Amino acid sequence: MPSKLTPAVSLLTLIAAIHGSAQAALFAVDQGQYSPQNGNFAQWYQDTHGRTLDLCLGKALSSRVPSTPGVPSYMCTLAVAAGVFDDNQPTVFPTNFPDEAFWFLADAAIPAAGATTLNLKYTAALEAAFGGGDPAPNDQISFARIRIRMDAVPGVYTITHPYGVEVFTVDPPTPNGNGNGNGGANGTKAINMTRDIGIGSPGNFTGALSGDLGPFLRSVNGPYTETDPTTGMASQYIGDPNLTEQVTGSPFNTNYVRVQGPNGLDVRTDVFGITGRLSTVVRPTPNIVQRATYSRKTGGQGNSGVQAQEDVFSLAPPPPGTAQFIDTDNSTVAMTEANGTGSWYGQSTANPTLPASLQITADNHLAIAQSTPTTVPHGLSDLVSIDTANYSLSSGQLTLVASTSDAAAASSLTATGSSGGAIGTLSGDGATKTLTTGISPIPPAKVTVTSANGGSDTEEVVIVP
Missing domain, CATH: 2.60.40 (Immunoglobulin-like)
Known part of the structure; x- marks a missing residue:
């Protein structure tokens, strides 16, 4: 289960978010009014494949995996914590409520793989939590999380997962013993990335829509229908977190976690534990x-x-x-x-x-x-493409070459700089048009060429002697 947010994790998250490689594919979130029965969180999120998931708080049990003493096989992943949430008692906000809950959670693992890498843990989650840690009114936050933790020897590792590709460099230890080589006795991991996107002001749940998550992965064997014994209500679930199963739903068709690294390392898993309860809310088709x-x-x-x-x-x-x-x-x-x-x-x-x-x-x-x-x-x-955007330091001349997909009609192309200031109009008889003009003393960092028929393209200006 993902650990609760801490200030240290927040800093790591901010740094990691800069290097994210996935594309967000969440479509909408419940705008309220919010209910104390739901911890005053958004009831649902919807992905671009049309599936809408409620915050998973129920106590329905898996009919595929029997419970064991002290370990109920809940279909919702519930964060049981002494003094915070007792799952043997009714769920009541804020006096007996999980400090973490999930609209969606996907976990995967790759065990030891020789001497090169071992114990990879992968998490993709759409999580509900509290800014101060413990449940409290007016402190609700949500975020989309990608987490990868793995022991590793020095080298370059490429990890492909359902929502993107991450590249890590593990450095060898320095003579004084510092470095990020194999995980040490204190439990640290050579690769330890957490990227949480969406944490904003309490009660604002829209930020997670821009995270590196979605559409929701779902079991190829689901959905599963189970009944919550505390309410007598049946719900459908996109997976069973008590099982590991093959999934579908990756926006890149990479429904697996694959690790490639030094010494010919190439291992993968295509099974996940999936948490997610389908909502009954009526929603329009994402488009x-x-x-x-x-x-x-x-x-x-x-x-x-x-x-x-x-x-x-x-x-x-x-x-x-x-x-x-x-x-x-x-x-x-x-x-x-x-x-x-x-x-x-x-x-x-x-x-x-x-x-x-x-x-x-x-x-x-x-x-x-x-x-x-x-x-x-x-x-x-039309479709506009900038082929050349060069600025000569010696002459002070900016040279632009751009084209429009409309080669059968006269369509003017105009250029503007990164500050929005007009540069000029490109000229030419065909689809390709050019402009050479003096700009001094500072060239624009970027230039945008816009067509009279609506198309535009923006490129960084190349500085030449």
Whole structure:
């Protein structure tokens, strides 16, 4: 179970967050009103695959793994602590309430692997806790956590997990005995990373939406239905934390933890213990339009002599979910999804009349019966690419070369600096346009080129002699 937040962990988290490699894929959080029965936390979070998980506080037991004396096989991971939370008594906030609880928790482990590495512990969690440690009113916080702990000999390690890739360098001990080599007798780990994102002011639970977590991993064997003996209510769970099972749901299709390192080390596990209780709240289907662009060029067939296409990218629940859009010819275009990650793409051959807006719809009712379709309007724009952004120190000249995906129509491209100040207009007869202009004495750190048809690109300026 993840340990509660401490000031030391907070500092490590701040440093580690700078190097995060995953992409957030949580979609929404309960905005309240919050109930004392839930510890005044947000009731639910929803991921981009459409699954909504309640804060898991119940005492339903696994029907697959029997309880043992003193160790009940709860479907929710409950932080039992003397003087804080007694699971033999009713859960009452704040007098008998867990100091840690989870909307989602995934644990994995890799045991000893020869002399190179051993005892890897991996945690991905969407956690409820308290800023001061113990349960207290007006002190509720939430965060998305990625934690990796492992003993290791010196070398470079690449750890691939469901939500990203982390690279660690373990240094050899120095002559005075310092260093981050093999874990010592005090229990420290050579690799010890905790990245908590979302901790903000108490009672504000939106920060975790930007964490390195989601969509929620779920057992390939679930969902499981169990009844809470204290309430008589049945709930569904995306996994059983008393088991280790294969999972699905990684946004990168990496439903495993893999360690690659020195001496040919390459080990992995694809089984996890999963905690998560499905909510019964009715939520719309997540639908995040990532891009809606068009391109066209002369030489196409037909009366117009123009070859055109419209491209739409959207993040929405994977099949059996569906996605589609209405193009500028008012035709319905089915979108496709290839690998269960929820990344959808669709293309039309319509030739747009600008300005234009497309209607993109996602529907997930076949997977989650209570979900409702979501239609998102999104403006259609060309695609702009900066090919060159150089500043010469000797001449004081900034040179820009950029292109637009609209090669069949006159579309002006204008440049602005990182401070927002105008630089000038690029010129040229075709899709590629250029600008050379004097800027002195300080060049912009970045430059943005924007098309009259809505597209834009930003690049850092390369400084040359």
